[in-house]
Amino acid sequence: MTPNLRPDRMHTPDQALVDVVLAYVTERLSIQETPIDGFGDREEMRKALEGLIGAEPKDPAEVMGIYEKYLSETVLSADSPRFFGFIPAAPTKASLLFDMVVSAASLQGCSWLEAAGAVMAENQALRTMADIAGMPQSIGGTFVSGGSAGNLSALVVARDTARASRAANGLPLYQLQVVVSDQAHSSIENALNIVDMGAIVIPTLDGCMTREDLKRGLANQDLSNVVAIVATAGTTNAGIIDELDAAADTAESHGWWFHVDGAYGGAGMLDPEKRALYTGIERVDSLVMDPHKWWFAPFDSAALLYADPHLAKAVHTQDASYLDVIHAGDLTEFNPSDLAFHLTRRARGMALWFSLAVNGLDAYRDAVVAGNTMARYAADQIKAHPDRELIREPDLSVVLFRRTGWTAQDYDKWATDLLSQQVAFVTSSTWRGETVGRLAFLHPGTTTAMVDEVIAALN
Ligand SMILES: *Cc1c(COP(=O)(O)O)cnc(C)c1O
Numbered sequence: 001m002t003p004n005l006r007p008d009r010m011h012t013p014d015q016a017l018v019d020v021v022l023a024y025v026t027e028r029l030s031i032q033e034t035p036i037d038g039f040g041d042r043e044e045m046r047k048a049l050e051g052l053i054g055a056e057p058k059d060p061a062e063v064m065g066i067y068e069k070y071l072s073e074t075v076l077s078a079d080s081p082r083f084f085g086f087i088p089a090a091p092t093k094a095s096l097l098f099d100m101v102v103s104a105a106s107l108q109g110c111s112w113l114e115a116a117g118a119v120m121a122e123n124q125a126l127r128t129m130a131d132i133a134g135m136p137q138s139i140g141g142t143f144v145s146g147g148s149a150g151n152l153s154a155l156v157v158a159r160d161t162a163r164a165s166r167a168a169n170g171l172p173l174y175q176l177q178v179v180v181s182d183q184a185h186s187s188i189e190n191a192l193n194i195v196d197m198g199a200i201v202i203p204t205l206d207g208c209m210t211r212e213d214l215k216r217g218l219a220n221q222d223l224s225n226v227v228a229i230v231a232t233a234g235t236t237n238a239g240i241i242d243e244l245d246a247a248a249d250t251a252e253s254h255g256w257w258f259h260v261d262g263a264y265g266g267a268g269m270l271d272p273e274k275r276a277l278y279t280g281i282e283r284v285d286s287l288v289m290d291p292h293k294w295w296f297a298p299f300d301s302a303a304l305l306y307a308d309p310h311l312a313k314a315v316h317t318q319d320a321s322y323l324d325v326i327h328a329g330d331l332t333e334f335n336p337s338d339l340a341f342h343l344t345r346r347a348r349g350m351a352l353w354f355s356l357a358v359n360g361l362d363a364y365r366d367a368v369v370a371g372n373t374m375a376r377y378a379a380d381q382i383k384a385h386p387d388r389e390l391i392r393e394p395d396l397s398v399v400l401f402r403r404t405g406w407t408a409q410d411y412d413k414w415a416t417d418l419l420s421q422q423v424a425f426v427t428s429s430t431w432r433g434e435t436v437g438r439l440a441f442l443h444p445g446t447t448t449a450m451v452d453e454v455i456a457a458l459n
Contacts, residue, residue, distance in 0.1 A: 016060070039419075084441065090296050091297055109142075128361070135287070141305035144340045150340070179217075228259060240395050260281055387405070426439060
């Protein structure tokens, strides 16, 4: 057989291929200020891709060239310091590089049997996060693909744990309910739909679920089928932290599961000035924080922590005869696969692990503080103008504001113009039914000059 017809020809080392891809990667990693991009003509893209995949091989340089020329710039760079829409991303250089190691070494992180070193490293990162939250020594957890997957996996455990104890007490097992705030992330509603649980929605006075809101919202309700309460540590829309201690007290007094969604805002605990806002987070039954948001790791990664991982293991362990061997070991060790609704998983916590070690926690603290400081700066600039109004003083790194006289179309134009000039990526939002401006800060490379440009465009 000639070498280029061997069945392992795709698996044979190829230095030219390595060079082509690494040249691009090296250039990308050398960028200080990632451009926002996010433009491109779909018809052009379609044409460029036409016939690219066929029976015969194509030159890697040609395919890489097509990626660079037609595809790469159409993808918005959430990791640009000028990206203020949704929740930005800002993976550290170390985390991006180690993500390549995870890929190159094909590291999976299913079980101790298959991936002891990866599980050990991921657990060290999880332990570090749990310590920052003040969670007990008993914790266990895993990294899942995102906050949505984390919230869902946790709520399944909440439901089935409740079902087990309700079955023992002869209580109904269906039409169970969860207490949530009116600001809970859409993924919570989605998860409740999937697990077939209902919501008791607590109306909040100003976006923060307070002790008073809980008291008022739960009064005169039938709570006999409630099994859990979900609080948010940093709402996505406005960066608001619920009164976690009040939610924990409520959960404790009723015997409910206490889940905190810190997908975006959990990392805000690293800011010493904000730490007190998180009091009560140490009392969670389950906690989600996304490394791919404010823990400065690449997509896709969310940390899911349980105070008692035995409960998660009892719910999520998959039984199959071919899997018996991974469950045969020490029962005090938890396999990542057994703690969420997944089986095969990329060791996606390792990029965070490497970066935490290489950079140290002080660097993480400083980067988080930078986001909060920039939000404070933006809020002050907005307040300084007579025709601009802050909706609410920012708790964390999201700023909501109103440009008096503007309609939804004006905010859209503001956003479209800023993007087409590559000044910034911004998105409007709504607050109490009104279209408002919104800026989310996360990248420590964002400068006050960048923010000034965005605010100046509110004319
Ligand atoms: C982003 C976010 C989610 C969803 O996380 P994904 O990683 O996008 O799945 C859930 N809750 C909050 C508060 C978030 O900010």
